[in-house]
Amino acid sequence: MHLVRHAQASFGAADYDNLSDLGHRQSIALGVALKRQGVRPDKVFIGAMKRHRQTWEGMAAGMGPDAEPEILPGLNEFDFTGLLNARFADGGAPKGMHDDRRAHFRTLRDTMLMWQRDEIDTPPEQFADFSARVRDARDQIAASGVSTALAVSSGGAIGRTVAEITGGPADQMIALQLQVKNCAVARLVISRNGTWLNGFNETPHITAENEQEMLTYS
Template identity: 25%
Template sequence: MASIYLIRHGQASFGAENYDELSPLGRLQATLTGEHLARTGLKFDAAYCGTLERQKDTGTLALAAQPDAIPLIEDARLDEVRNDEHLEYLLPKVLETRPDIKAVVDQGLDSSKRFQKVIEAVFNYWVSPDCDEPAIQSWAEYSEGVHSVLRDIIKTQGGGKTIGVFTSGGTIAALTAAVLKLPGSATYQFYEPVFNCSVTQLFYSADRVSLSYFNDCSFLRELSVSRGEKLVTYR
C-alpha cells in the first residue's frame, strides 16, 4: 500500500530570539525518529519538507538513518500556519469580543499554555466566515495550498511509494481534516495535540487517500523510559 508519513518537526526554540531553530532536544528527537523509522524497515522513496529551517533540519537529521541518500524536496505549501501574522492582524479583532482572551494576553504570552489559548482563539476566528482580513493569507488560500500539495506529491510520485513529509502541526492538522473531509471549523482539534516528531500515516491509491493513524509518538515514549530522558514534547 502506498503511504505518506507526515512527520512534525522536532522541538523548536519557543521563547528564543529565533523560534525557527531546533532546540538541542529537537535535534535529538529528529535523529531518534529517523533511527526508529529505519529500524522498523521503513525506507523512503522520496521526502518533502516546507521551507522553514525547523522542518528542513528535522528532515535532514531523520533521513540520515536511511540506507540510501534521499534528497529533501522543499515546497512552501508545507510551511506552518502563519501564527505571527495572525497575532498581528487577527488578535485585535478577537479581543473585541473575547474578554477571556484579553485576560490571557494581559498576563503575557511567555507561557506556552497561555500562548496556546490565544492561538486557538485566533485560529478558529481565521477559519470562520467572519474573518475577511485582506492583509493576510486567507484560510481558503492556505487550505487549497495544503490540498494541492498532497495531490501533487501523489501525482508526481505515483503508486506503490513510501513518502516522508517533514512539516508542522498546523499543516498536519489541515491535511488530516482534509482527508477526513471535515470543514475548517473542525481543524483545530487536530492542531493542538500534535507532538514534536510525531508520525501520521496516510494511505493512498490514485486519488483516494485515507488516514491510517494520527500523531503517534509511542516510540519516543518508550525511548524516554529506556534512556531516562524526557523526549515527548508539544512545543
Template identity: 30%
Template sequence: MSTLVLMRHGQASFGAARYDALSEVGQAQARATGQWLRTQGVQPTAVLHGPRQRQADTAAWLLRDAGFELRGVEHALLDEFAEGEEIFSTAEQLLGRSMALNAGRERIEILRDYDATCRAWGNGEVDIPGRLSLVDFRAQLREWLNSHSQAQQAPGQTEWVVTSAGSIAALVCEVMGLPNASWYSLLRVIRNASLTEVLYSKGKVSLLSFNGVSHLPAHLNTSM
C-alpha cells in the same frame, strides 16, 4: 498501494526571538525518529519538507541518523499557515495584551492566547496580514495532495513529508472530507515529530493513522 507519512517538525523555539529554529529537544526528536526508522528496515522512496528552517533541519537530522543516502527535497506548498511571530503579533492586536514572555505573564497564559488566535483564524474571525485564509490554505494543500497522489502510482512507495501542524491538520481535513471547523481540533493535539499516515490505493486516498508518537521515548513527547 503506497504510503505518505506526514511528520510534524521537532519542537521549535516557542517564545524565543526566532521561532523558526529547532530547540535541543526538537533536534533530539528528529534524531530519535531517524534512529527508529533505521531499525524498521524500510527506506523511504523520498523525503520532502516545507521551506521553513525547522522543517528542513528536522528532515536533515532524520536522514542523518537514519543513515539514508537521500537528500531532502523542498516543496514550497508545504509551508505552515503562519509563523510564530506573526501569530503573536495578531494575538496582541486581537486580544489587546502583550505576548512577550518577559512581560510578567505566565507561559500557560501566553499559550492560551496563542491557541485562541489560531482558533479565531481557523474560524475566519481574524486575518493574519500577508497570509492566506484557512479556505485558501486548504485549497493550496489540496492542489499539492491531488498532484502528488496522481504521481504516486507505483505500488510499494513510502514517502516522508516533514511539515507543520497546521498543514497536517489541513491535509487530514482534505483526506477525511472534514469541514473547516474540524481544523483547530486536529491542530491542537498534533505532537512534535508525530507521524500521520496517508494511504494511496486504487486511486483513493485514505487516512491510515494519525498523530503517532510511539516511536519516541516518553521524555521527548511534547506538543509545543
C-alpha cells in the same frame, strides 16, 4: 505517505524556526525508529522552513542514507505570529501571547476560529488560501507516483490535512493541530481513488524510558 511534524522548535526565542537541542535529538531518534520499522522512503518532501530541513537532516542521520528532499512550500505552517498580531492590531493582546505557552495556545485557538470565519482583518494569509496550498502539496506528492513518500511539515498543515481527508469540519483542524506531538507521524494511503488516514500522531521514537524527556508539543 509518512507525514511527519517537525521536531521541537525554539518556542519563545527570537527565531522560532530553529530546532532546540532536544529537537535535534528527537529527529535523530525518529529516524532510528523508522529504520527499525523498515521504512525506506523512495522520495522525501519538506516545507521551505528551516525546522523542516533540520528535522529531515536529523532523521536522515538516524535512518541513512541521506536524500536531497524536494521542497514544497505548501507544507509550510501558517504565520501564527502574524495572525495573532493581526487580530490584536488595535490593541488588547493578552499578556504572554507570544512567549507563555498556556496564554499562547489558548489565544491561538480562539484566533484560528476567527480566522476560519474570515473575522480577522488583513491576516498574513486567508484560511482558504492556506487550505488550498496544503491540498496542492498533497496532490503534488500523490502525482509523484512514488511507492513510499515521506514528508516533513508542521502541526497546522498536518491538522488541516487530516481534517480534510477524514471529512471533518474546518474547526476540527484546531483540535488535531493541538494534539500533534513533535516528530509525530501520520500515515496516509494515497491512491488514484482518494486519500485515507491509516495512522495519526504515532511516536515510534518515544518509549517508557525516554517519554519524560522526548514527549513535547511545541
